[in-house]
Amino acid sequence: MKRRNTPTKEAVLEVLTTTGKAMSQDAIEQEIDININRATIYRVLNRFCDDGVLHKIVAEDGKQYFASYNKVGEQEIAKNHLHFKCLICETIECLHAEVNFSIPKAYIVQDVNCVLTGTCKNCS
Amino acid sequence: MKRRNTPTKEAVLEVLTTTGKAMSQDAIEQEIDININRATIYRVLNRFCDDGVLHKIVAEDGKQYFASYNKVGEQEIAKNHLHFKCLICETIECLHAEVNFSIPKAYIVQDVNCVLTGTCKNCS
DNA sequence: ATAATATTGCAACATAATCGCAATAAATTA
């Protein structure tokens, strides 16, 4: 399964890296000039996730949001990190804050999906 | 909007309080003897959430899960708490563990939706 | 240029959740 370079892939990745925020398939499609099929966008996004280029967040609305691991001009993002959804500007961003939780040793944590909701630094 | 007591509401609440775990509409419906319409179950669940009796969790599968605030025989659960989804037994439970995160003061956190995934204490 | 196959578009499908509306039933009043 060797990857190939296509305009679609480039366009999707460009949108996500420049915005730095997490976006839904719908939002991504609107940001792209050329017409790309919905199924194709999902397939591109999931492939990027498999390759470790993007990561997927599920918000309280049950929708999938995708974000790049490396924002432009900022440091790379740790695998397990928080996300913040602003109720005002509706953006979802990756936070670099550490998550500390103390749960019984018997539990084995493999993945963390944490979304905080409230007012972001731009809107407060 | 004064609430009325109905067999449906009692049945739904009973299932959730006795199990102590978070359940989806589908799973709840299966646990109830009498036939209850899907839309009705959702309406009952959402009303209970509005009244502060239940709370809603959205897992990585994008589905809604509902859980009681007070398990049987255990202490009441704090409003903001973690959830743990076991990949083996597939149950979603509320954890009493404290969540500590340090984010810039400019952010105003109103709600926390955090689901850990892995192996629970029963399955490890 | 040719061949191999990864990628795409399209339509169909699957599932979760909500909504409008008429029928029903719980609670209140007479």
Add this chain to the structure above:
DNA sequence: TAATTTATTGCGATTATGTTGCAATATTAT
């Protein structure tokens, strides 16, 4: 107890998100 009010329910239709099969297309290597 009987009548009234209206919260609740059932049903069907609808919306929305996301996935899949398959043929057509386009990228990459030979």
